[in-house]
Amino acid sequence: MKSRVTRREFFRAGIFTVLGTAGAATLAQLGLKKPARAAVLAHEGEHAGAMPSTVGEVDHVRNGFDPTDILTDFDYGTVSTLPNGQTLREYSLVATDKTIEVAPGIDFPAWVYNGRIPGPTLRCVEGDRIRVHFFNASSHPHTIHFHGIHPFEMDGVPGAGPGVIPTGESFTYEFDAEPFGLHLYHCHVFPLARHIAKGLYGTFIVDPQGGWPPVDHEYVMVMNGIDVDFDDENDFYAVNTIPFHYQLHPIPIKVGETVRIFLVNLLEFDPINSFHLHANFFHYYPTGTSLEPSEYTDTIMQAQAQRGILEFAYKYPGLFMFHAHKTEFAELGWTGNFEVTVAEGAGDGDAE
Ligand code: CU
Ligand code: CU
Helix, strand or coil, rough: CCCCCHHHHHHHCHHHHHHHHCCCCCCCCCCCCCCHHHHHHHHHHHCCCCCCCCCCEEEEEHCCCHHHHHHHCEECCCCEECCCCCEEEEEEEEEEEEEEEEECCCCEEEEEEEEECCCCCEEEEEECCCEEEEEEECCCCCCCEEEECHHHHCCCCCCCCCCCCCCCCCCEEEEEEEEEEEEEEECCCCCCCHHCCCCCCEEEEECCCCCCCCCCCEEEEEEECCCCCCCCCCEEEECCCCHHHHCCCCCEEEEECCCEEEEECCCCCCCCEEEECCCCCCEEEEECCCCCCCECCCCCEEEEECCCEEEEECCEEEEEEEECCCHHHHCCCCCEEEEEEECCCCCCCCCC
16 A cells, blocks of 8 residues: 555545534544545545535634735835835734644644735835834744845845844844835745745735726735645645635626736745636736736746736636646645626726
């Protein structure tokens, strides 16, 4: 008998059905060394040809965040004006250890910024002064490393400025926001793969002065994975952490409404992630640093820390999938739906 069941077999055999709505049973409580083990116990749970999904739902209230809210939850900080006229935005980030229910009945001992994965979406305007008050309440040392242009001592890596921030200590990262675009932040303490895979990352949006062209909807999507058993392989894949969330809760838009997606790849362990939109094409702005799209396509790929802005509108109503065009990732959770309906009084631009 095989000693190790692959992640695909794990999923295929219906782990979700086994653990389903049983509640907070952990793998340890079930006496399972590997999530894959549960799969073997429940092979009859598989329905041939059915769309993969979870049975039941994670407890979003206990988790303290809901992926549906994360789509549109922009943190503009506390805004004031410096004596030189520059806009100052102050943010507060706290790192903690936290248990997150990542799939129904499966708990993950995460490290998080502000209680959620991904951390808060920090948003500002090019040229603003950014002041991020960081407090480390976790049991491990952490930092915040921002992508963007900033002085060495604000780089958030070991040996730069304050270096790693020990448990119980704090530091304020401060710099001018540049360049405009779609960026990210993450902990940069080693082993880096562990500090990222545990959940310490988020989106950092620097709007161009004057803003991007107006759209009806803006959504933040952070592509990530969860390595439940710490074997440096992902057991689940997702957008905004919870597998299949937007399949269970499709994102509602109207025919003709313009959509902008801020898409960031924070997936650890796997080298490439991808995004495919069904029955449509989008304009793609890599890193969001140009107002001119580089491509008109229906599929893009991103290595870790690559990111880009997608813009589109739907021509037809229907339930349209978006997912990684890596079948393994899609079947292990990285898939969702847009629910496109016809606006009342169709054509009069019924914006949100
Ligand atoms: Cu860390
Ligand atoms: Cu980075």
